[in-house]
Amino acid sequence: MNTAAASAIAYKVPKRRHPVLQFMMQQPLGAAGLLVIVAMGVCAAFAPWVAPYDPLTVDYEAMLGAPSPEHWLGTDSFGRDVLSRVIYGARTALAIGFIASFLGATSGAIIGVVSAYFGGRTDMIIQGIMDVLLSFPIIVLAITVVAVLGNNVVLGIDINLIIAISVPMLPRVERVVRASALAIRELPYIDAARAAGFSHTRIIFRHIVPNVVAPYLIMLTAFVAQAILAEASLSFLGLGVTEPTPSWGLMLSGAAADFYQQAPWMIVFPGIAISLGVFAFNLFGDSLRDWLDPKIKI
Amino acid sequence: MLRYTIHRVLLMIPTLLGVAVMVFFMLRLMPGDPVATMLLGDAGGASISKEVIDAERARLGLDQPMYTQFFKWFWGVLHGDFGYSMWTGRSIAYEISIRLELSLQVAVMATILAILLALPLGTLSAIYKDTWIDQSIRMFSIAGLAVPSFWLGMIIILLLLTYFQWIPPLTFTSIWENPWENISQLFWPAVAVGYRYSAVSTRMMRSSILEVLQEDYIRTARARGVFERLVVTRHAMRNALLPVVTVIGLEFAFLIGGLVVTEQVFNLNGIGKLFVLAVARSDFTMIQALVLLVSVFFVLINFAIDMLYAVLDPRIRYR
Secondary structure (H helix, E strand, O other): OOHHHHHHOOOOOOOOOOHHHHHHHHOHHHHHHHHHHHHHHHHHHOHHHHOOOOOOOOOHHHOOOOOOOOOOOOEOOOOOEHHHHHHHHHHHHHHHHHHHHHHHHHHHHHHHHHHHHHOHHHHHHHHHHHHHHHOOOHHHHHHHHHHHHOOOEEOOEEHHHHHHHHOOHHHHHHHHHHHHHHHHHOOHHHHHHHHOOOOHHHHHHHHHHHHHHHHHHHHHHHHHHHHHHHHHHHHHOOOOOOOOOOOHHHHOOOHHHHHOOOOOHHHHHHHHHHHHHHHHHHHHHHHHHHHHOOOOOO | OHHHHHHHHHHHHHHHHHHHHHHHHHHHOOOOOHHHHHHHHHHOOOOOOHHHHHHHHHHHOOOOOHHHHHHHHHHHHHOOOOOEOOOOOOEHHHHHHHHHHHHHHHHHHHHHHHHHHHHHHHHHHHHOOOOHHHHHHHHHHHHHHHOOHHHHHHHHHHHHHHHHOOOOOOOOOOOOOOHHHHHHHHHHHHHHHHHHHHHHHHHHHHHHHHHHOOOHHHHHHHHOOOOHHHHHHHHHHHHHHHHHHHHHHHHHHHHHHHHHHHHHHHOOOOHHHHHHHHHHOOOHHHHHHHHHHHHHHHHHHHHHHHHHHHHHOHHHHHO
């Protein structure tokens, strides 16, 4: 073997790039989704600086105004600026979307891991309860929870609305995480940890939970999209966010439902905002799944 | 097969029982006294004496202990008696029966629409994977998951109004009276609900066909010189249908969710609208009957899918 041939086979050491950069390069569609999400996040965070008007200011002079240089997306039946309301609406959508799916996914994941780890009767009872929860459509369960809990606004956010949206997600995340945890439970290092005499809590949180992070993250992003849709639907039905808080779903109901035939801009733009937001999170979630673990079915 | 069926039926019972218990007790936790709300509504805001409220509670059986109420209610439900609406005072079975036809019809129409779109689109998307055909079909279906059905409904009404001066009719015409008018009335609501449905099924069909096309028997068929068209229709599509059947079945049960909002937009007096009204009026006997109905429906559909699976795929029966 001569040295020239050996040096010709230059082993290419893969360059370690930042995982975010890696994701952006391998999943261009997901990157596009992420971009929209970041843009929405910026709008939501800096709403007072981005929005041209105050979203709550009523201006009867400008009622039902068509899109114009002053009001780019027109005004609603109270003369409020539609663009500003859409921008502020991003706050409501993202806040409720993130908090609700975080709450639903996290509690679902914990229950799923516990159910898988203990198995036996515990698992059977938990799965029975989850089966019951799974037999309600998302929106029907959310509406029922709203009916039971009513409103409870703390710091401008309706806590009960968030709970109502997260309850239907819980069993769905629980299913997926439990399936992953069941496979991990059988691995030798769990036996080793048991043999070493570690407590259940330690085994669950130090040995199993880190290994179900992938399905957890995938379900979390997928459900942000669902949560935004659910919030919009509930607000549209008058069971979610209440006036005058700007919310995309709310902008499609009430007076909008009466006037949209004369002033279509009132409903066109909030609807685009909902669709774009959900679209971006779906795109991002899909790509994240392909990137992390293509076998998981959402 | 018989063993499997019995096993499956027995599995349904605890779930259904759990649903009944949960629905009943969840709604009893509701804040606010529905009787007081109802009487106040009737009296137009005038104050009601405590005696009147107590008498009404006694008449509705709300003064009895909870478990007695539950068993009375459950016994009635088993006999098809859901009690009376707290709001209209009419029997719940009647209130539901006059609206069921409409909602079921929209659901069935949306399903047909979804199947008609999903099977060809999903197959095309899989065969022409990564070409512009695939990309556009995927965009179309991923958009279907994002567009809220109530907004789509409003946009449809807006477009129809602008171009055809069509407004949603105020009254519902049954298909038995005037089929043409009935279908033209319910077609657009079905489109609004069915778009999302077709998107979900298209995605499933695509990934399922892609999976099947990897199988050995597809390679064998191609090696034997079978026409590509026959490979796809005879070998691939048939085998890819199983998971799609599941999705179509599950989504059918969940259509009621889409109906809740869409009926509002198209001004249809169906089950979805009844549900929203019942929640707005805290008519909890009605809510519990409707939620129970939906989930029983869902559990039954699930059962039907499993049975269909066992018929289509004999391996399942012997597991």
